[in-house]
Structure formats: C-alpha cells, structure tokens
Amino acid sequence: MTKSIKFTILAAILLVGIVGLNTVMAAPLPQTESKLFPYSADSLTYGFVDEAGEWVIEPEFDFAGEFVEGLAVIEQDGQYGYIDPSGDVVVEPQYDFAFDFSEGLAPVAVDGEAGYIDQTGAMVIEPQFDDARPFTAEGLAVVRMGQNYGYIDQEGQFVIDPQFESAFSFSDGLAAVAVDGEYGYIDESGTVVIQPQFDFAAGFSEGLAAVLINGQMGFINEEGELVIEPIYNFAQDFSEGLAAVSVDGQVGFIDETGAMVIEPQFNYAENFSEGLAAVRVDDLIGFIDETGAMVIEPQFDDARAFQDGLARVEQANEWGYIDPSGALSFMMPVSAASLDSTLIIPFLPGVPAETRAGICLTQSSIIPDDFAWRCVVESDEPDEISIYDPCLVANDGQTLVCGADPLVGDPGFKIDLVEPLPDQAASAEADSENHAWLVQLADGAVCQFVVGVTSTIDGQRSNYICSDSSVLLGDLQPGTVWQADQIALGDIVRTDEGYTAEEITPAEIAVVWQPVGPEAVLEEIGLTAGQLSIDPTGVAETIRGEIRPAVPYVPELSDSLDGEPAHLRFTFDDEDLSELGGVSQHQAQLLIYPVEAYQAIYEDAEDNVVSQRIEALQTLLQDRPESVEDEIPVLPGFGNAEQMIKAGIKYLDFDGGSGIRFITHYGLGTTPITEHGVFYTFQGLTDDGQYYVAYYHPAPSTLLPGDFESVEGLIEDYDAFEADFETYLQEINDQLDTAETSAFTPNLTDIDAMLESLQIGP
Secondary structure, three states, X not given: OEEEOOOOHHHHHHHHHHHOOOOOOOOOOOOOOOOOEEEOOOOOOEEEEOOOOOEEEEEEEOEEEEEEOOEEEEEEOOEEEEEOOOOOEEEEEEEOXXXXXXXXXXXXXXXXXXEEEOOOOOEEEEEEEOEEOOOOOOOOEEEEEOOEEEEXXXXXXXXXXXXXXXXXXXXXXXXXXXXXXXXXXXOOOOOEEEEEXXXXXXXXXXXXXXXXXXXXEEEEOOOOOEEEEEEEOOEOOOEOOEEEEEEOOEEEEEOOOOOEEEEEEEOEEOOOEOOEEEEEEOOEEEEEOOOOOEEEEEEEOEEOOOEOOEEEEEEOOEEEEEOOOOOEEEEEEOOOOOOOOOEEEEEOOOOOOOEEEEEEEEEOOOOOOOOEEEEEEEOOOOOOEEEEEEEEEOOOOOOEEEOOEOOXXXXXXXXXXXXXXXXXXXXXXXXXXXXXXXXXXXOOOEEEEOOOOOOEEOOEEEEEEEOOOEEEEEEEEOOOOEEEEEEEHHHEEEEOOEEEEOOOEEEEEEEEEEEOOHHHHHHHHOOOHHHEEOOOOOOOOOEEEEEEOOEOOOOOOOOOOOOEOOEEEEEEOOOOOOOOOOOOOOOOEEEEEEHHHHHHHOOOOOOOHHHHHHHHHHHHHHHOOOOOOOOOOOOOOOOOOEXXXXXXXXXXXXXXXXXXXXXXXXXXXXXXXXXXXXXXXXEEEEOOOOEEEEEEEEOOEOOOOOOHHHHHHHOOOHHHHHHOHHHHHHHXXXXXXXXXXXXXXXXXXXXXXXXXXOEEOO
C-alpha cells in the first residue's frame, strides 16, 4: 500500500463509511433490475433465483454478480465474463476481473491493465490503464495512469489529463479531486471551481457535498460555501432531502438547512431510498420513514436500501427480500461455508516492466524478513515521493518489486536502487509467518495493512482498513483459524482522550496473503533455474526462469485443479504470464513440478486426480501406443473444459526423461474450432519420477477457419451440426493428424527439437 507524504491516513479512515474503498472492493450485493438474484446454496457454485426464491439459472458459476444493464458478471475457472437473464453466455469468461456495465461500457482487467468492452464483448478502449472506473451519465470515467488520475471519454481519449493524487466520479456536474493532499472540485472541462482546501471531500448529491475539516464533517454548496458547519463525526450524502450524521456516536438525520429532523438515536443508518432508511438499534436493523417513525421493526441482522420496491435483508442466517410493508418475498439460507481453517496463500511477485528510481533504507514494517523492504520511490509529480511497504524480492531472486497486488493482479514496478540495500538482518524476535499485508475476512471483506500514520483506538493501532467500512485493531491472532479485532467505522467515537470504540467484534479470517522469499521456495522445489538447460532455436529468442510459490488447493472454492506446488516456470521472448498461476493455451510456457509435492497437495481430496493423471502418464510412456482412446493426462489442466481432440501424437525423449506431445483443443458444449483454438502440449516425467514437465504453446493452423464468422458461413444447419458434433470432431482430428508439421505455427518440428534438448539436474 502506498502513502503520499502529504496525505492524512486518518481522514481516509474516517471517510470510508461515506465513499468506500477505491482499490479494494467487496462482492456486489444482488440488485433488482431484472428481478433475478445471484445465489449459492453451497458456497461453491452460483446461479440466479427469482422473487419466489426459485432457481431460474442453475448454479454453474464460481461467482455471479447482479444484473446491470441486462448483463451480469460471472466467473468460471478464474476468468470473468457476462451472461444475460436467460443464462446464455454473452461475453466468454476471458478477463482477470470484470466490473458491471455502466453507460453501455464495462471496465475489464487483462494482464494487470484495465480497458473497456461494450455489451458484445468488443474491446472498445484497449487495456492501458492502471485503474479504471465505470462511466457516469456525463460520459466520463476516472482512470489512473501511474500514480495520477484523470478522466477519459467513451472513445478512450483523455478529456482531463492525469494530474490528481485522487479523483472521484462526476456527480451534479462536479468531481472531487486531490492536489497536494487537499481536496477540491473540478467541472467537466477540468477547471478547478472549488479550490483544494479540505482534508477530504465526497461527491455532490442534491446540491450539497460532505467535506472533512479538522476531523469533523460538514457540507458545502456548489459554490464552495460552507452551509452546514463541520460538527459531525461522520456524514453521509443527502438523499431524498435528508442526510445521516453522527453526533457523539449516535446517528440521526439533518435536512438541507442543517436542522436535525430525526434526533440522533441509532447505532448506524443507511441513506433514505424510496421513502425508507435502514437503521440499527442495538444489534438489529429496522426501517424508518422520513418522520423518524419505525415502520418495520428492528429484526434483521443486516439490511440494504430499498430499490425497485424491494430491500435485501438477512435474518437468522437466512437472506431474502422484503417489500415496504416488511412482508418477506422469500428467505433462503445464507451461503457461507463453515470456516475450519484459514487459507494462507504465499505470494512471490513477478518481474514487472515498469521501473522507478528509489531507495530502501529499512526492512518492511509489515513483513519482518530479509526479502521485504520499506522503500521511498520517486513520484510522477515533481518534488513528490511515495512510500511503499512491503517491497519484495521477485521470482527471479534478484529484482526488488513494489506495489504488486495479488488481489487485483497489479504487477507493480521494479526499483532502480540509487543506493545498495543496507546490510541489515531481520530481527531475531520477528516472526514473518504471523504477519500479512492483505487478508480476507470470513464475511468476504478485504482488509489491507495501513502504512504510515494511522489512528489509535482504545490504545491499539488501527492496522488494517477493510472494504466493509471497518478497521482491524492491533496484531492479527494466528491459529488454525486466524482472528482479528474488528470495529465498524460507525462505532468509533471521538472523545477528549482520543478515539474509542463502542463495540469490538472478533472476526474470523478466511484468507491471508503472505509474502515469501525466493530461497524458501527454491528449497521446496529442490531445483534451481540454473540446473535446467534448453535450446529454443526456431521457437524463441530468449527464455526467462521464474520461481513460483505453492498455491493451495481448496476444493470448497473450486473443483478445478487450482492448487500447484512450488515450481519453476519458464517464459519465452519476455512474454508476461499471469501472476495468478495456471496455464493459458495462448502463451508459451514450460513448467517443472516436483511430483511428490504435487501429489501431496491433493492427498486429502476425495479423488486425487493429480496422482491418477501422473500414473496414467507413466503407463502411456511405458507402453507408447500409437493411438490413445481416453483423454491424454495433462497438468495443471483446464477446469471443466473437455479435451476434444488429440492429434499428431508423438513420444519425445530428453536427457533424463520422456513425454508425449500432441495437438489439442479444450472446450465446452458444441462450439466449432477455429484456427487459434488449437495448441501444442507436451506432458512428461523425468526417469527418476521426481519432476513432472509440462509445456504449452499456441499452434494455430490455417487448415482451420480463421474466426467464428468464417465457421458460420460453412455451417448451413446448426441444429444438424450440434447433433453430429462427434463426427465433426473426428474429422477435425483426422485432418490435423495427417497434416504436415509445417501446417502449424511455429513448425512442430522446431518445438519437438527444443523439448528434446531439455536437460534437468546437475
């Protein structure tokens, strides 16, 4: 996490309840645009239910979001796409992350960069931004380039150049921006209309905007005049003529003159929507009308604002929707898997393309180990610097990388050190295994370590700020299930002695991202990149080795082979591969896995598929049949996709091992195969059985149609095509099986020769 020297963290903490986190987002709550609601009955697969709680779209996705502008985000095998209300996939899952549509466009992430697609899936603004937010009615969207924010139009052109430390979307024709740590407002031309002067500023709503001045909230008008004095601990936007404000830890509502029309009496309150507002009384939530009368008695554990006549509520571990009278539309069990243990994910960053100058004077304050540092780095702004902590040694064992984020796939940047790292060992008392800079709570909220100055609450530092408007106090508490002390921002009260919390809640931690050092990972692998040699002549100019940490297998989260042991990965011609692991058929990559460790990851699985595939491969390599009836085993695999063809089978030997190569295509359903839908793969083992060797390389062939439009022109009767799909696959397989090696790009003979030159070991 980065901190501008002039930025006040305390202001950000106090205001998360108003504007939310920009960089860490929780899963969206179901809305009601199409009257379909995403739901999972088992926390494994998601589908959609209607207002009666009946399945309309069967659960088949790893994640499903709400329907917005007629489409909903879905996830399959770690990739995001979109479906329509009939359940048909409109945009194939292919993005590292995807957001809701707004004004006809949606931000999507590809290899750590963000761009925008339209509702056909066409990339209308190429991925190029470090951060991208939805378009608003003004036709503008906030994007980040490097450390600065600006605004683009729907053609992708900058209307307001990147120049702000922070920026928010336009509302009522104005947008809050930060310059030199102070917030002001610009108009749609980029002209500053309210000078930066506030500690923080929210968006305008109904002609007024909440601003932070010396730790207290008030409201300004569109001329920048302070019309409601800053006397509140926090304040929400105006909605339907009222705004929720906190006074001495109690929440009430003021009107646009600042008059208190509903006295402070609630523990927390949401904005008014459709004439009602959710309020918390003690531990339960009900709804009041605009007079303050309680029209739906407090009875819910959680509740959201009304939209289109319905409000989502949770009660006794069930969720559903109520109408304005409080009548339940339906109730279903909350999909929350029991937390038996905390998942610890080791993180070792790759080597990014961007470079910045910097200096690292001390070891990380978050991760007390010799591979983690606290660094001062040059900013894009003159005379400005930023602090990054932790900066980590990358997977090449040498490069120091700052700003990498495994949650959003941001690769960060490498530091060009202006001075050598100091000779400084980690503290003997420090235990890096008990530290983390990114965690996910059992309820899905994501919390990130706060670097630098932050508030102290009840004598403890607020170490983590979370996406659900809460903070975690003090150190994390490791164990089988990690714990943390959590405080909702609405429960923080300012006193003469400082900040105190009305309630501290123990929170279970589901996932911990924990940086690891390259040396520890190499010890797990038992092999270094220097102990492998290969001649890529005819295939690539350069090869780069990477050290990859282990990725745990979690069957409760996915039935795909997502888990991987610590291993070596080799990329070709400096192609950037996903930091999320796994394989892509569109990128060349060589993977060396320790067999015993791979099998151990899945030993507790109900069906140890990895061991089965390794044993099947051993049998194939011993018998070497000319044709193979069953699927040829591959690792790590392609999730639920099926191996539809296996052409050009050939057995290859390398120094100390052997394997099988073939041309294949993986898919679901009855989709035609195009030129770029086939790829080359090699699956092998060392003779001693210690290492599994997997190689993947795109192998397009002009023997196949170039795109789906070409395919459609060849299929006269699609129903007949689907009915006879197996015959179609056999014809494609036979065509590729008899093709010359030169019918593919690159020539298969060159790839074969490269793999036959492979040597593993001393």
